[in-house]
Amino acid sequence: MQQGYAMLDAFDHAILAVVQADNRLPNREIAHRVNLSETAVRRRLDRLRNEGVICGDVALLDRDALGQTMVVSVIFAEDSAGAYARFREEMVASERVTQCYSIAGEVDFILIVHAPDLREFEAWAQTTLLGDPVVKRYETSVVFTTHKFSTGVPLG
Incomplete structure (x- = not known):
């Protein structure tokens, strides 16, 4: 810390x-x-x-009351610093993406995406993710209910 x-x-x-x-x-x-x-x-x-x-x-804000939250795993077709930087900048700039993590392992990025409904998410994903040549594939997990959400960082 x-x-x-x-x-x-x-x-x-x-x-x-x-x-x-x-x-x-x-x-x-x-x-x-x-x-x-x-x-x-x-x-x-x-x-x-x-x-x-x-x-x-x-x-x-209460995410559950204001639309739909998705957890999206993104896997790249190519590994390059330029591709990572461009994708990261695009996700940071996207109002739909509320959290963006570059991670180690098979998956390159984890995104927390919020949309008013699943149709809006699908349109965003088709344009933003499927339309990006560096994205090999992505998987979406739909959040049904938030049981715990904290922005706190443990200090102990």
Whole structure:
């Protein structure tokens, strides 16, 4: 976790644990929970954001209520740095792709794709995946129900 970041101490870990659970808490409440002053919490949060440890503050939406989620495994026909870079950039730019992972093994990428319905996903996949000459094949798993979804990172 500390790769590329300044060393994080126990107070940083405590603050991160609190804001991962609820980032809308006021600094005074975070300070109370981690036993620091409000000023110290503000300074630490500013540092953690500036260093990129905290990379965003967002509202999490109920994916199940807002359409269909698919887990897509993508296998390339050719292995080249240029093909990987181009595909990665295209997936990062796609509003349908909410998560994109390049992975080791037979599968080259895992995508989490969200669409209003399966027809919309199929149209996207035909254009974006089947239309890409570097994609040998892809497999889609349809998510029926989300039983656990967390953006939290274990800090222990």
